[in-house]
Amino acid sequence: MIVKHLIEGGIYFMLPIYILWIVVIILLIKQLLNYFSSPKSNKKLEKNNSIILFAGSFAFLYGIFGQIIGFFQVLNVIEAEGNIAPSLIAGGLKITLLSVLYGFSLLLVSAIIWFIFRNLIKKNSL
Numbered sequence: 001m002i003v004k005h006l007i008e009g010g011i012y013f014m015l016p017i018y019i020l021w022i023v024v025i026i027l028l029i030k031q032l033l034n035y036f037s038s039p040k041s042n043k044k045l046e047k048n049n050s051i052i053l054f055a056g057s058f059a060f061l062y063g064i065f066g067q068i069i070g071f072f073q074v075l076n077v078i079e080a081e082g083n084i085a086p087s088l089i090a091g092g093l094k095i096t097l098l099s100v101l102y103g104f105s106l107l108l109v110s111a112i113i114w115f116i117f118r119n120l121i122k123k124n125s126l
Contacts, residue, residue: 009095
């Protein structure tokens with residue numbers, strides 16, 4: 001299903017979002033290792049925490065950009081063909097939502113990770 005969505009959603013918009021997913025997962029593992037190995041070193045935790053939130057935000061915005069490009073393509077096809085079945089239009093609009101869906105889900109995950117580690121950093125600095 002992931003590969004299917006990568007191809008359907010367009011490799012130029014879905015692949016960067018997939019890469020950002022991998023980056024956030026790697027940074028989460030790094031955060032956990034840093035926190036449990038030396039819980040008092042807040043500098044590394046704060047830096048990685050900011051990167052995690054930025055990656056999620058960027059993925060969401062990039063997904064919206066992909067959706068706008070997709071809408072433009074759908075409207076170009078409608079203009080060129082004229083009379084198109086509503087099911088074809090719905091299918092095209094569904095595909096435009098893939099990049100936003102993956103980007104928004106990454107934003108939610110990264111925001112939760114950011115919030116948890118922000119509270120852990122605050123607790124350690126007290």
